[in-house]
Amino acid sequence: MERVLMLGTDAIARGAIEAGISYATSYPGTPATQILEYIAKNSSIPCEWSINEKVAFEVAYGVSLTGKRVLCSMKHVGLNVAADPFMTSSYLGVRGGLVLVVGDDPGAYSSQNEQDSRFYAYFAKIPCLEPYDGETAKFYTKIAFDISEELGLPVMLRSQTRLLHCYSPVTLEEIKPQKEINLTKDPQHLIAIPKHVIPLHRELNAKQLKILEIFKKYNFNEIIFGESKIGIIACGLTFTYALELENNLPILRITAYPVEENLIKDFVKKLDEVIVLEEGYPFIEKLVKCFHPKVRGKLSGDLPMEGELGPDPVLKLFGKKTKTPLSNVIPRPPFLCPGCPHREFYKALLEAEPTFVTGDIGCYTLGCLPPLSALDTCLCMGASIGKAIGIAKQGVKRVAAVIGDSTFWHSGIPALIDAVYNKADILVCILDNSVVAMTGHQPTPHLGLTAKREETKKLSLVEICKACGVDSVVEVDPFKKEEMVFALKKGLETPGVHVVISKRPCIFVAKKFKKD
Ligand SMILES: Cc1ncc(C[n+]2csc(CCOP(=O)(O)OP(=O)(O)O)c2C)c(N)n1
Structure with a gap:
């Protein structure tokens, strides 16, 4: 098994290729664009730049109906465009694994807002995985296809600019064969008319417990024991910020949503103080506040609500020296090129x-x-x-x-x-x-x-x-x-x-x- 340096976007693309996808769809949007570009350039798998994200998702859904695996990628605001088919796809369910990769952009380095896609996964009642480095980006993408097929649901892989545009070591593994075509009719499950909606919704709700069971199998959300009465709950990429603190605090690493509430309760019960780290909105912090009186994070004003979190505010919160001297970097805002x-x-x-x-x-x-x-x-x-x-x-x-x-x-x-x-x-x-x-x-x-x-x-x-x-x-x-x-x-x-x-x-x- 070869280990190579890869961009986060390329690691995700490689994960999908290894999982045996038969097709990939996307509409360009930073920070997710390079995922489809990698597949187009580095594999013989057919793929398309769709006309917009809604069509990208619908084409992907069509591929899934044939029993084949498919990757659909877009930037966070792209999911607003694709929201209509996305929201009902969880009711109908999928056949071949369908993984939707969404590139969030906290800090709005190249976007019109900072929306947090975890809310969309919650909204559609589907699993959401959030890797914390290149290795997990590839691994999670790969197993997201297995999870998607096991549950019959689309799975979201949420990531952010900092991970998607960073190089880190990734282990290359074997490429699985593609699935055989298996297109069958099943009107009760495939036609979203009012008559079918309540039973379909009931089935979707019944899958929620199964999601939590499957997550346990993969240890996505895990307690790392430490010696302190102060504990950190670190979501996705922020797990690496927590590791940089090097202070042996107990950590609850969250890389899959929804999170089992008992896991949070167990983690916080012996702590005097809980610090919640997450890129985006205070999605988990709000939940943790139900189980502990002293929670520090964005809602408490200890960490910034707007902009990318990044490692620096976290180091500062713990009284440590920040490591990224961004103030020395000359800002280079975009402008129209000469000759444009x-x-x-x-x-x-x-x-x-x-x-x-x-x-x-x-x-x-x-x-x-x-x-x-x-x-x-x-x-x-x-x-x-x-x-x-x-x-x-x-x-x-x-x-x-x-x-x-x-x-x-x-x-x-x-x-x-x-x-x-x-x-x-x-x-x-x-x-x-x-x-x-x-x-x-x-x-x-x-x-x-x-x-x-x-x-x-x-x-x-x-x-x-x-x-x-x-x-x-x-x-x-x-x-x-x-x-x-x-x-x-x-x-x-x-x-x-x-x-x-x-x-x-x-x-x-x-x-x-x-x-x-
Ligand atoms: C819903 C959504 N999808 C994708 C993007 C990313 N994005 C920003 S501008 C743009 C298209 C730009 O192409 P074009 O309209 O041809 O203008 P050009 O940049 O070539 O001048 C895209 C895809 C976005 N901001 N919003």
Whole structure:
């Protein structure tokens, strides 16, 4: 068995490959993007960049129905998009193992919020595993498939930026053979109509005890005895922060949810004080407070509620010297690259004088920064068009929505149809740089390449806009400034829904997609 240094994302991907997956789906999003990229580059397993996270989850669910194993990965906010199929998948259950990897981003290094995906697992009543290093990232992913099949439930593997983007040693093991296809019909279990919901929910509730039994088999949640009346409850990655303290305190390591309450009760009963460490929200701390009067953590104000926890506040809490001199590192906030076509588009947009510009998420969001300061709002992927409709519907003229090409495919199309159907007067600007630039230049449906870099049909942004019924659609090169200003002014001044596609590849595209 070989031991190698691996990124957390790669360790998870390797775990899924070793588990014998037959397919993998994802939509890019930091910090989870590299999981699918690893599978695409380092295995012959078919995989796809799905159009959005909802579709990624649904495709994965379809694979599971055939009895085969499947990995679906996304960033934390991606699960908001996939929440609809996700929430009901636990009622229907799965056949082949379905593991959903969610990359949380405490500290919001590259995200629009800091939501904690453990709540989603709780919400859907499914098991959630939370590794604490590369080795457990791979191992937990692998056994998550066994657990998924044993319970007939999707299993969530929750991780965070710090683990996913760090290298640590990982032991490579054998790759299991893939499962045989076994697609059978079972309407009572596979069709979520009201008549079936209560029995399905009852079955899901009955599985909750079984989850706890299975967790015991793997020792996910374990007490490590120490010599002190102060004890630590450390969740997932924070177990490594607790180990760095080197002070021989008793530790309850939690790496699987739901947690058996008796385990917490047993651990805290002889302690004078309990310290709870967790990345994200005080999910476990709230529970521990039911069983002990002196709990220190985020709710007590001893640790920060916002931002990434990281090892430093923990060391500080114990009066130890912090180890990561982050203050010496020069901050490098993102900015539009030299030569970026988005910048030229924004210069033209400013000249066209829109009243209000609703933004979206992608590299082009950086147009909100000075000196351009060209965007007035950014909420979540796909929201630019909906926000523009809302503003325009209140009588505001010259409203423009700015959306990237991948974001448009992801969740912009329904909003464009809404604009046409509900007779909005807005200008929609689609910034087509051919790729998902922000997350590392993954291909888009109009580039003509799949995740495996195989050739595929090139979809047309112009044709799809026309099919949505817009009043006009033009493609303009943002480097032709006069032409661009003219098109934008016309779109802003003419009633109806008008689309201007700013078309020029990201400057890194040629490099990235040249044949190796
Ligand atoms: C729901 C959700 N999924 C994924 C992401 C991660 N993400 C941020 S921007 C973006 C797409 C950017 O691509 P595009 O719209 O083409 O703009 P570009 O970066 O190429 O300018 C993605 C996938 C996110 N923020 N939210």
